[in-house]
Amino acid sequence: MMGNPGILFAVLLIGGLALMIGELLLPTHGILGVLGAGLVIAAIGVCFTINQWLGVVVMLASVGVAPFAAGWAMKIWPKTPLGRKMVLPEVRSIPLPPAAHIGQEGTTRSDLRPTGEVEFDGKRVEAASELGWIPAGSRVKIVAIDEGLPRVRLVQSPESNQTESTHQGRVI
Numbered sequence: 001m002m003g004n005p006g007i008l009f010a011v012l013l014i015g016g017l018a019l020m021i022g023e024l025l026l027p028t029h030g031i032l033g034v035l036g037a038g039l040v041i042a043a044i045g046v047c048f049t050i051n052q053w054l055g056v057v058v059m060l061a062s063v064g065v066a067p068f069a070a071g072w073a074m075k076i077w078p079k080t081p082l083g084r085k086m087v088l089p090e091v092r093s094i095p096l097p098p099a100a101h102i103g104q105e106g107t108t109r110s111d112l113r114p115t116g117e118v119e120f121d122g123k124r125v126e127a128a129s130e131l132g133w134i135p136a137g138s139r140v141k142i143v144a145i146d147e148g149l150p151r152v153r154l155v156q157s158p159e160s161n162q163t164e165s166t167h168q169g170r171v172i
Contacts, residue, residue, distance in 0.1 A: 012046060
């Protein structure tokens with residue numbers, strides 16, 4: 001076997017690839033992968049002893065193929081028996097419907113400065129004030145929903161439109 005470098009190259013390359021595939025299938029903590037990479041490098045070295053240009057071509061081909069092989073292995077590995085035990089499954093969740101909708105009215109349970117809790121139909125939801133501070137116990141209406149957070153506006157009652165009300169010295 002040592003007399004024919006072509007056979008030595010083939011044995012080293014096939015052995016290296018077999019060890020790298022074994023690394024994907026067995027829990028060897030990288031030992032088979034390192035040994036396999038060493039055999040592939042040795043096979044490239046044998047090509048350099050045959051002809052320097054053959055060695056360069058095989059080395060460049062190995063460097064060019066390695067990223068694609070690694071990507072393919074990472075795609076296949078989670079589907080192997082060991083990979084299924086080590087990689088968490090993909091989480092598929094159904095998005096929940098929003099707790100509130102635009103136009104819905106509720107009562108603030110805490111001051112909105114600008115965020116706080118608002119109760120809509122018996123459900124407490126975090127909400128943000130559209131225009132500044134809103135005191136607790138006020139009636140509010142949802143005017144928008146930004147990234148799942150309801151934006152609320154103070155509801156003006158008919159009496160408050162006729163006379164201005166004050167709260168802590170500020171006009172509301």
